[in-house]
Amino acid sequence: MAKTVKLEPIAQESTIATNGNLLSVLLNKDLDVLKECGGRGMCATCHIYVTDGMEALTPINRREQRTLEVITSCKTNSRLACQARVLGEGIVVELPPGMYVNSLQDIEALIGRRAEQSLLHPITGAVLVEAGKLITRSMMRQLEESGDNKFKVNEFFNQSSEA
Protein backbone atom coordinates (compact mmCIF):
# COMPACT_ATOMS: atom_id res chain seq x y z
CA MET A 1 0.00 0.00 0.00
CA ALA A 2 1.17 3.51 -0.71
CA LYS A 3 2.35 5.80 2.08
CA THR A 4 2.53 9.57 2.07
CA VAL A 5 5.75 11.44 2.91
CA LYS A 6 5.89 15.20 3.46
CA LEU A 7 8.90 17.27 2.42
CA GLU A 8 9.91 20.46 4.20
CA PRO A 9 10.67 23.33 3.75
CA ILE A 10 9.33 23.04 0.21
CA ALA A 11 5.84 22.02 1.44
CA GLN A 12 5.44 19.09 -0.94
CA GLU A 13 3.96 15.64 -0.51
CA SER A 14 4.72 12.43 -2.30
CA THR A 15 3.35 8.90 -2.16
CA ILE A 16 5.57 5.87 -2.16
CA ALA A 17 4.97 2.11 -2.02
CA THR A 18 5.53 0.55 1.40
CA ASN A 19 9.20 -0.43 1.74
CA GLY A 20 10.30 2.07 -0.90
CA ASN A 21 13.26 4.26 0.12
CA LEU A 22 13.18 7.97 0.85
CA LEU A 23 15.61 8.62 -1.97
CA SER A 24 12.91 7.71 -4.50
CA VAL A 25 10.60 10.20 -2.79
CA LEU A 26 13.17 12.95 -3.34
CA LEU A 27 13.82 11.90 -6.92
CA ASN A 28 10.06 11.74 -7.66
CA LYS A 29 9.94 15.39 -6.76
CA ASP A 30 12.77 16.15 -9.19
CA LEU A 31 15.06 17.19 -6.39
CA ASP A 32 18.64 17.33 -7.47
CA VAL A 33 20.22 14.61 -5.34
CA LEU A 34 23.81 13.96 -6.33
CA LYS A 35 23.84 10.28 -5.18
CA GLU A 36 27.61 10.46 -5.13
CA CYS A 37 27.98 6.84 -3.90
CA GLY A 38 25.19 5.51 -6.08
CA GLY A 39 22.77 4.89 -3.22
CA ARG A 40 25.15 2.69 -1.24
CA GLY A 41 24.87 4.52 2.06
CA MET A 42 28.40 5.90 1.88
CA CYS A 43 28.14 9.62 1.18
CA ALA A 44 26.46 12.74 2.50
CA THR A 45 24.58 13.73 -0.61
CA CYS A 46 21.26 12.13 0.34
CA HIS A 47 21.45 13.23 3.99
CA ILE A 48 18.10 14.44 5.31
CA TYR A 49 16.49 15.18 8.67
CA VAL A 50 13.36 13.33 9.76
CA THR A 51 11.26 15.84 11.67
CA ASP A 52 8.40 13.42 12.31
CA GLY A 53 7.67 9.72 11.96
CA MET A 54 11.17 8.27 12.53
CA GLU A 55 9.47 5.13 13.92
CA ALA A 56 7.74 4.62 10.56
CA LEU A 57 11.12 4.07 8.86
CA THR A 58 13.36 1.00 8.82
CA PRO A 59 16.05 1.21 11.53
CA ILE A 60 19.54 2.58 10.81
CA ASN A 61 21.91 -0.13 9.56
CA ARG A 62 25.62 -0.35 10.37
CA ARG A 63 26.87 1.23 7.18
CA GLU A 64 24.41 4.11 7.48
CA GLN A 65 25.49 4.64 11.08
CA ARG A 66 29.15 4.75 10.10
CA THR A 67 28.49 7.28 7.35
CA LEU A 68 26.33 9.48 9.56
CA GLU A 69 29.20 9.64 12.05
CA VAL A 70 31.38 11.48 9.51
CA ILE A 71 28.72 13.95 8.39
CA THR A 72 29.45 17.20 10.16
CA SER A 73 25.85 18.43 10.12
CA CYS A 74 24.51 15.13 11.52
CA LYS A 75 21.82 15.41 14.23
CA THR A 76 19.89 12.79 16.19
CA ASN A 77 17.16 12.84 13.51
CA SER A 78 19.55 12.46 10.56
CA ARG A 79 19.09 9.66 8.03
CA LEU A 80 20.46 8.73 4.63
CA ALA A 81 17.52 8.79 2.24
CA CYS A 82 18.85 5.88 0.17
CA GLN A 83 18.94 3.60 3.22
CA ALA A 84 15.74 4.59 5.03
CA ARG A 85 12.71 2.63 3.81
CA VAL A 86 9.15 3.73 4.46
CA LEU A 87 7.04 1.34 6.53
CA GLY A 88 4.28 3.56 7.86
CA GLU A 89 2.50 6.92 7.71
CA GLY A 90 3.37 10.27 9.27
CA ILE A 91 6.91 10.79 7.93
CA VAL A 92 8.05 14.38 7.52
CA VAL A 93 11.46 14.96 5.93
CA GLU A 94 13.47 18.16 6.05
CA LEU A 95 16.11 18.79 3.41
CA PRO A 96 19.39 20.27 4.68
CA PRO A 97 20.19 23.65 3.11
CA GLY A 98 23.05 23.84 0.62
CA MET A 99 24.30 22.15 -2.48
CA TYR A 100 26.73 19.23 -2.65
CA VAL A 101 29.62 19.51 -5.06
CA ASN A 102 31.42 16.65 -6.80
CA SER A 103 34.90 18.07 -6.74
CA LEU A 104 36.94 21.20 -6.23
CA GLN A 105 36.68 21.77 -9.98
CA ASP A 106 32.96 22.36 -9.50
CA ILE A 107 33.79 25.23 -7.17
CA GLU A 108 36.57 26.49 -9.40
CA ALA A 109 34.04 26.88 -12.21
CA LEU A 110 32.23 29.43 -10.03
CA ILE A 111 35.23 31.70 -9.34
CA GLY A 112 34.20 35.34 -9.49
CA ARG A 113 30.60 34.61 -8.46
CA ARG A 114 28.82 34.55 -5.15
CA ALA A 115 27.64 31.17 -3.91
CA GLU A 116 23.86 31.15 -4.24
CA GLN A 117 23.67 28.54 -1.52
CA SER A 118 26.25 26.92 0.72
CA LEU A 119 28.48 24.49 -1.15
CA LEU A 120 28.90 21.22 0.72
CA HIS A 121 31.45 18.40 0.69
CA PRO A 122 29.91 15.18 -0.71
CA ILE A 123 31.26 12.87 2.00
CA THR A 124 31.28 14.92 5.16
CA GLY A 125 28.59 17.48 4.33
CA ALA A 126 31.00 20.16 5.63
CA VAL A 127 30.32 23.68 4.38
CA LEU A 128 33.12 24.48 1.93
CA VAL A 129 31.78 27.86 0.86
CA GLU A 130 29.06 29.70 2.75
CA ALA A 131 26.04 31.05 0.88
CA GLY A 132 26.58 34.63 -0.30
CA LYS A 133 30.39 34.44 -0.25
CA LEU A 134 32.41 35.49 -3.25
CA ILE A 135 34.35 32.56 -4.68
CA THR A 136 37.97 33.56 -5.26
CA ARG A 137 41.23 31.93 -6.31
CA SER A 138 42.69 32.34 -2.85
CA MET A 139 39.67 30.57 -1.41
CA MET A 140 40.34 27.73 -3.85
CA ARG A 141 43.97 27.53 -2.71
CA GLN A 142 42.87 27.32 0.90
CA LEU A 143 40.44 24.55 0.11
CA GLU A 144 43.11 22.66 -1.81
CA GLU A 145 45.57 22.97 1.04
CA SER A 146 43.31 22.19 3.95
CA GLY A 147 43.54 18.51 4.76
CA ASP A 148 39.95 18.22 5.96
CA ASN A 149 38.39 19.38 2.77
CA LYS A 150 40.35 17.26 0.34
CA PHE A 151 38.19 15.44 -2.11
CA LYS A 152 39.19 11.83 -1.96
CA VAL A 153 35.83 10.54 -2.97
CA ASN A 154 36.98 7.49 -4.92
CA GLU A 155 39.57 6.48 -2.37
CA PHE A 156 36.96 6.80 0.33
CA PHE A 157 34.54 4.49 -1.45
CA ASN A 158 37.22 1.90 -2.21
CA GLN A 159 38.28 1.83 1.41
CA SER A 160 34.76 1.59 2.71
CA SER A 161 33.77 -1.26 0.46
CA GLU A 162 36.85 -3.23 1.57
CA ALA A 163 36.20 -2.59 5.27
Ligand code: FES
Ligand atom coordinates in the same frame (compact mmCIF):
# COMPACT_ATOMS: atom_id res chain seq x y z
S1 FES B 1 23.33 8.28 -2.08
FE1 FES B 1 25.17 8.10 -1.00
S2 FES B 1 24.50 7.64 0.97
FE2 FES B 1 22.67 7.80 -0.10
